[in-house]
Amino acid sequence: MSGPSTYVPKSAAAKWLESRLPIIGLVHSSFVVFPNPRNLNYFWTFGGILAFMLVAQIITGVPLAMHYTPESTMAFSSVEHIMRDVNYGWLMRYVHANGASMFFIAVYIHIFRGIYYGSYKAPREVLWLLGIVIYLLMMATGFMGYVLPWGQMSGWGATVITSLFSAIPFVGNAVTQWLWGGFAVDNATLNRFFALHYLLPFMIAGVVVLHIWALHVPGSNNPEGIEPQTPKDTLPFHPYFTVKDGFALVCFMVFYAWFVFFIPNYLNHADNYIEFNPLVTPAHIVPEWYYLPFYAILRSIPDKLGGVIAMFMAIVLLAFLPWLDTSKVKSASYRPYFKIAFWIFVLDAVVLGFIGSQPPEGSYVIWGQILTAYYFLHLLVITPLLGLFEKPLPMPASIAEAVLGKAGSAAAISAHAASSPNTKG
Amino acid sequence: MAELTLEDPARRDFLYLATGAIGVVAAAGAIWPLINQMEPDASTLAQATTEVDLTNIAEGQIVTIKWQGKPVFVRHRTAKEIADARATPLSELKDPATDESRAQKPEWLIVVGICTHLGCVPLGHQGKYEGWFCPCHGSVYDTAGRIRQGPAPKNLVLPPYKYTSNTKITIG
Numbered sequence: 363m364s365g366p367s368t369y370v371p372k373s374a375a376a377k378w379l380e381s382r383l384p385i386i387g388l389v390h391s392s393f394v395v396f397p398n399p400r401n402l403n404y405f406w407t408f409g410g411i412l413a414f415m416l417v418a419q420i421i422t423g424v425p426l427a428m429h430y431t432p433e434s435t436m437a438f439s440s441v442e443h444i445m446r447d448v449n450y451g452w453l454m455r456y457v458h459a460n461g462a463s464m465f466f467i468a469v470y471i472h473i474f475r476g477i478y479y480g481s482y483k484a485p486r487e488v489l490w491l492l493g494i495v496i497y498l499l500m501m502a503t504g505f506m507g508y509v510l511p512w513g514q515m516s517g518w519g520a521t522v523i524t525s526l527f528s529a530i531p532f533v534g535n536a537v538t539q540w541l542w543g544g545f546a547v548d549n550a551t552l553n554r555f556f557a558l559h560y561l562l563p564f565m566i567a568g569v570v571v572l573h574i575w576a577l578h579v580p581g582s583n584n585p586e587g588i589e590p591q592t593p594k595d596t597l598p599f600h601p602y603f604t605v606k607d608g609f610a611l612v613c614f615m616v617f618y619a620w621f622v623f624f625i626p627n628y629l630n631h632a633d634n635y636i637e638f639n640p641l642v643t644p645a646h647i648v649p650e651w652y653y654l655p656f657y658a659i660l661r662s663i664p665d666k667l668g669g670v671i672a673m674f675m676a677i678v679l680l681a682f683l684p685w686l687d688t689s690k691v692k693s694a695s696y697r698p699y700f701k702i703a704f705w706i707f708v709l710d711a712v713v714l715g716f717i718g719s720q721p722p723e724g725s726y727v728i729w730g731q732i733l734t735a736y737y738f739l740h741l742l743v744i745t746p747l748l749g750l751f752e753k754p755l756p757m758p759a760s761i762a763e764a765v766l767g768k769a770g771s772a773a774a775i776s777a778h779a780a781s782s783p784n785t786k787g
Numbered sequence: 788m789a790e791l792t793l794e795d796p797a798r799r800d801f802l803y804l805a806t807g808a809i810g811v812v813a814a815a816g817a818i819w820p821l822i823n824q825m826e827p828d829a830s831t832l833a834q835a836t837t838e839v840d841l842t843n844i845a846e847g848q849i850v851t852i853k854w855q856g857k858p859v860f861v862r863h864r865t866a867k868e869i870a871d872a873r874a875t876p877l878s879e880l881k882d883p884a885t886d887e888s889r890a891q892k893p894e895w896l897i898v899v900g901i902c903t904h905l906g907c908v909p910l911g912h913q914g915k916y917e918g919w920f921c922p923c924h925g926s927v928y929d930t931a932g933r934i935r936q937g938p939a940p941k942n943l944v945l946p947p948y949k950y951t952s953n954t955k956i957t958i959g
Contacts, residue, residue: 425824447829450820 399584407610480692517638587692654718688749
């Protein structure tokens with residue numbers, strides 16, 4: 363898939379630049395002529411959506427940083443100042459805050475696509491690992507961003523999560539104090555979280571570059587899970603997938619705009635409009651919705667250190683999926699039992715998220731424990747065993763055959779790879 | 788892309804053009820708030836007015852107050868200062884203006900205390916005309932705040948102000 367660029371500069375200016383820094387050729391080979399499997403469905407549009415969301419968060423975050431004050435006595439009121447006084451401040455704040463949620467919705471769909479279609483399997487293991495790194499950086503960025511408004515949930519969520527480190531044997535308390543820069547979450551913590559929150563998105567951008575580079579070595583996976591064999595299995599990125607990604611992005615932005623303009627605080631927590639008081643803990647501390655499944659896992663284990671380990675392992679184990687999943691067949695379309703197990707896993711994660719949002723009382727406790735156990739059962743037992751014992755469904759010979767049918771794929775051999783869609787109706 | 792024969796090429800052209808036009812409008816609409824947010828915000832604009840109580844300013848005294856982040860001189864002029872300012876022929880002035888036009892009531896002169904040359908704050912009761920003297924590059928202003936000598940091009944700026952009573956003014 364990757365090789366020397368086929369771009370030939372036409373104008374004198376383009377020739378001059380291309381011979382000194384072949385960036386036009388790079389963009390051309392990566393995003394114009396790059397061959398993608400022709401059978402990609404809309405679950406493949408979320409990578410582009412995620413790239414857009416990263417840019418959107420940076421573009422709204424930088425102006426917010428122009429007006430925000432990262433000091434504990436002024437942070438909360440600086441956010442209100444942004445909402446009330448700064449021109450379009452309310453818009454940038456709501457776009458940025460809801461943008462974080464949209465970013466995570468997109469990343470979860472993107473990750474679940476990877477699990478369903480086996481996109482993490484060889485030769486895409488490093489691509490998957492880079493994705494896990496991006497996911498971890500996103501979680502850190504989102505966590506620190508939520509602390510910045512310095513509301514009750516900001517400060518208490520920060521307290522709970524940083525206190526997790528005190529579970530580490532011997533050095534736990536020292537590490538926690540080092541993180542805080544003091545004896546509790548206070549101004550020192552807020553200041554450093556602001557600096558890191560500004561930094562991390564650019565580190566995410568760097569890892570995204572590696573992620574796309576790693577993707578472009580083998581090219582994209584596809585819903586059949588069969589690698590492209592001939593040019594008739596693929597279509598050039600532009601115009602087919604630029605337009606498809608663009609359309610998907612527009613639909614996504616409609617959904618995003620619905621939140622920003624009509625229900626901007628729906629995913630927020632009312633207690634975060636109360637300024638942080640280190641002497642009064644809110645009745646129910648909950649993190650943002652995108653952390654809730656892991657929060658539920660943390661609370662399910664009665665032991666402090668055990669809960670922390672379980673929570674971290676729940677994320678870290680995902681990195682091992684390329685090796686936990688023993689199946690040679692990539693796509694769940696041809697793995698009937700894995701397909702069922704996948705959807706049960708999705709349900710497990712969603713219900714765990716719900717449990718994380720509830721107080722750890724009554725039947726929520728036992729259900730949290732059952733679902734936590736099942737989460738690890740799926741990753742550590744079901745996924746490896748299914749790959750060994752499952753009999754996959756018969757698979758098509760090629761992508762072209764899957765898309766066009768046997769007769770159609772024969773006809774496509776003689777046609778140009780970029781067939782003329784305009785003549786079809 | 789290969790050359791394609793289209794049944795109606797104008798249709799595709801129209802779609803490209805229309806999409807491009809909407810895209811430009813959308814991009815402009817998205818960029819505008821990001822640029823506009825750097826304009827002074829509502830709380831800064833609200834600092835646009837300052838009230839000054841003139842009661843305790845003695846005759847001959849100059850008081851410096853802050854308005855919109857800038858120094859403003861409130862000068863309680865003596866009869867001699869007023870007379871000197873009024874006696875000046877306009878032909879001697881680099882930036883001609885009558886004294887009457889520079890003070891609503893002659894005994895109170897209110898000017899922005901920023902030298903019109905390069906922005907230093909001039910020193911009161913100094914200079915040949917006992918008005919102001921700017922130490923940075925030697926501009927000399929008279930008792931009506933008009934430029935008399937030195938590199939400054941214009942008289943000291945007059946801020947908008949009004950009397951809310953005989954002893955109170957609101958600047959801005």
